[in-house]
Amino acid sequence: MMGPVLAACLLIILSTAWISQANEALCKKDGGVCSCNNNKNSVDCSNKKLTAIPINIPTDTENLKLNYNKLRELEPKAFHRLSKLTYLSLDNNQLQTLPEGVFDQLVELDELYLQYNKLKSLPSKIFDSLTKLTWLSLQYNKLQSLPNGVFHNLPLLKELYLSYNQLRSVPNRAFDSLSNIKTLWLQSNPWDCSCKDILYLRDWIDDNKDKVTGAQDAACGDQQSKAVLDITEKDAASDCVSPNTTTAIPTSTTTPASVIYDDIHEIKVPQENFQKFLGYQEPDHLPTQPQCLMSISGYLGLMMSLMLTSAAILYVFHFLKKA
Incomplete structure (x- = not known):
């Protein structure tokens, strides 16, 4: 009767080995994309020229670094398996938008870094599930406005960085829920002091300057x-249309040359045109060599584990039949 017991133990060992091997495909030194510190549940995928987030990041990861890559967009469920994350860095990428719900499962997140991207707007509920967040960096983006209530579910937030964006005003009561805020950087934004909307920001700063x-x-x-x-009601006498509405009144009839230049560089030619004319995809969207190696090593490991697992199952059936 010891045969089936030994076979069952072998099956458990093989399953554990397969999980470990899947993680090694991500972190292995010879061809793996990221470096891992299992003792600290930390995964460092920074500065790897990634255009997509690796799919086999261990589910118990608490500290994840994805900064200094070439990420242009995130899948809506990119982090849904990583509910134990407390630290996430996505700074110094090329993100232009954040999909709704992408952070919804990160209920333990403490620090989120999104600076040095190309974000122009934020979904209204993008941070609603991050109730334990204490640090949020959004500086050095292209944010033109903030949606109503975007910070309302962040009662523990202490550090908020909004500097070096294109903000002209903030929604009424935008910061009222930040009862623990200690640092709020707002400099280097083109705040419009001629509109009445700015009076909320003036009053909030005055009430919290100490x-x-x-x-x-x-x-x-x-x-x-x-x-x-220092602005007065007389300074802010105009009824301006909020910039986050579709009927916003343009503040100038001329367009700066720098804006035209940026727009030219952001024009996207349909991908199918490249495929028809050149016969292959745009290079930036092709997987990098480490990603290919990771996929190959993971596939080979999976096939080997499946073969060993099948042998163990047949071994169990053989002894059960004899019994």
Whole structure:
């Protein structure tokens, strides 16, 4: 009767080995994409020229670095298996948008880094599930507006970085729920001090200037020498249309040359035209060599594990039949 017991033990060992081998395909030194520290549940995939997030990141990962890559977009469920994450860095990529729900499963997340991307807008509920977040970096993007209530579910947030964007105002009560905020960087945005919408920001800064660092550095876009904190009702006398509506009134009849230049570089030619004319996909979308090696090694490991597992199952049936 010891035969089936030994076979069952062998089956468990093989299953554990397969899981370990799948993780090695991600972290293995000779061809793997990322480096891993299993003792700290940490995975470092930074600076690997990735155009997609590896699919076999261990589910118990707590610290994940994906910064300094070539990520242009995220799959809506990219992090849905990683509910134990407390630290996530996506900074220094090429992200232009964030899909709704992409962070919904990250209920333990403490720090989120999104700086140095190309984000122009945010979904209204993008941070709603991140109730334990204490650090959020959004500086050095292209944010033109903030949706209503985007920070309302972040009661533990202490550090918020919004500097070096294209914000002209913030929604009414945008920061009212940030009861633990200590640092809020707002500088280097073209704040429109001629519109009544700016009065909320002025009043909030005034009410919190003794306990919040950096907020008072917000300056009017058209006259950088004047702080938002110092504007008067007379200065902000205009009823301006919010920039996050489709009927926004343009602030200028001319377009700066730098904006035209940026737009030219962001024009996307349909991918099928490249395929018809050149016969292959655009190079940036092809998998990198480490990704190919990772896929091959993972596939070979999976096939070997399946063969050994099948042998173990047949071994169990053989002894059960004899019994």
